[in-house]
Amino acid sequence: MVTGDSSYIKKINRSLILRKIIEHGFISRADLSKITGLNKATVSVQVADLLHEELIYETQVEHHSIGRRPIMISINEDAGYVLGVDLDYKSINYTISNLKGKSVYECNEKIETEDYQSIMKTIIGKIKEYQLNFSDRPYGVVNAVIGIHGTVNKQDGSIRFNPRYKWVQKNIKEELQKELSLPIFVENNANLSAYAEKVYKHHHSNNLLTIILTSGIGSGMIIDGDLQKGFHGYAGEMGHMIIFPNGDPCRCGNHGCWELYASEPSLLKKLETELQQTNLTIPDIENLLKTDHIIVKSFIDRYLQYVSIGLNNIINLYNPETIVINSRLLKIYPGAVEKLRGNLISSVSEYGEIVLSDLGNHSCVLGACALGIQHFLDVDNIRISLPEAQVLKEESPV
Numbered sequence: 001m002v003t004g005d006s007s008y009i010k011k012i013n014r015s016l017i018l019r020k021i022i023e024h025g026f027i028s029r030a031d032l033s034k035i036t037g038l039n040k041a042t043v044s045v046q047v048a049d050l051l052h053e054e055l056i057y058e059t060q061v062e063h064h065s066i067g068r069r070p071i072m073i074s075i076n077e078d079a080g081y082v083l084g085v086d087l088d089y090k091s092i093n094y095t096i097s098n099l100k101g102k103s104v105y106e107c108n109e110k111i112e113t114e115d116y117q118s119i120m121k122t123i124i125g126k127i128k129e130y131q132l133n134f135s136d137r138p139y140g141v142v143n144a145v146i147g148i149h150g151t152v153n154k155q156d157g158s159i160r161f162n163p164r165y166k167w168v169q170k171n172i173k174e175e176l177q178k179e180l181s182l183p184i185f186v187e188n189n190a191n192l193s194a195y196a197e198k199v200y201k202h203h204h205s206n207n208l209l210t211i212i213l214t215s216g217i218g219s220g221m222i223i224d225g226d227l228q229k230g231f232h233g234y235a236g237e238m239g240h241m242i243i244f245p246n247g248d249p250c251r252c253g254n255h256g257c258w259e260l261y262a263s264e265p266s267l268l269k270k271l272e273t274e275l276q277q278t279n280l281t282i283p284d285i286e287n288l289l290k291t292d293h294i295i296v297k298s299f300i301d302r303y304l305q306y307v308s309i310g311l312n313n314i315i316n317l318y319n320p321e322t323i324v325i326n327s328r329l330l331k332i333y334p335g336a337v338e339k340l341r342g343n344l345i346s347s348v349s350e351y352g353e354i355v356l357s358d359l360g361n362h363s364c365v366l367g368a369c370a371l372g373i374q375h376f377l378d379v380d381n382i383r384i385s386l387p388e389a390q391v392l393k394e395e396s397p398v
């Protein structure tokens, strides 16, 4: 039996009530009491506190049936903002979202340098600017969540290694917090993407894996409802599972790693050699596919086999309910998911579903905003509907 002092129980009740208000959008006190199992007096006291803090508001929602319209409560999305930052290679996406997860501002900044200190200076400058420009609400910018395309230590939020920038051991969280009077959270980009898939799209799935097939391979895992990060926080480096003994040499020191065969650049490079072209892009491939290009199709089918080998291994490890593949290439190849399913023929591999991501390259920053809301409201899990998130249109792929 779980016991605790009254302030602890109050905190748990508050979290539960907030979570249900987020989930339902608009809900009456009576329904809150019914859904949470808390008595009406407890709900009333909590709601009064939240109203006082301006975190929720009351409204009378239009009702078609005759009779009194119930007073509904909802999250006050305008109480403050969260800032999601996707620190990608040579570009940084800053997205500001309200407390209902709706993006209200987005900025993509190109960066020329790889120097850590210069980039920190840029980020600090931007965040200070946003703190000032978005200070018109009771809480202003409440926190920032930074997505890192590399390994992040879960204890102290430091970057252990960022392969493309070649940064080793950078205490980014500590440095940003020292400069900014703002709570900062640092998380691996694939973890944020997995989180976004659950929060915005696959609400039902408590065992969800996301596989991001871009310049490398990233993966984020939600097992039994929680993000799985491993002992230090470095779990999910699936791109470096070996699929070919004595295969191509990898930057990690091994040979035959999955990402050498199943990342986007690996396919583009092979096609460039075959077609004797340079700088092939995903839109180029899309155009070639429209002409029913046999060589391109056969190369992508081969590529899908490589993707399937990794998937087969992952499925056997995790028995996932939902596998979300985030890939620009698979999106433009008709029947890609059916082909993957067709390749997964093992009688012992069991999974629920394989789907392509609708969040695309916004998944990291959306996950960052959602995590910011979760931290600020101090709730365990949240659900946000996609129309609320207003996923901005994908930029044209390069």
Ligand SMILES: [Zn+2]
Pocket (backbone or CB within 6 Å): 239, 240, 250, 251, 252, 253, 254, 257
């Ligand atoms: Zn490797």
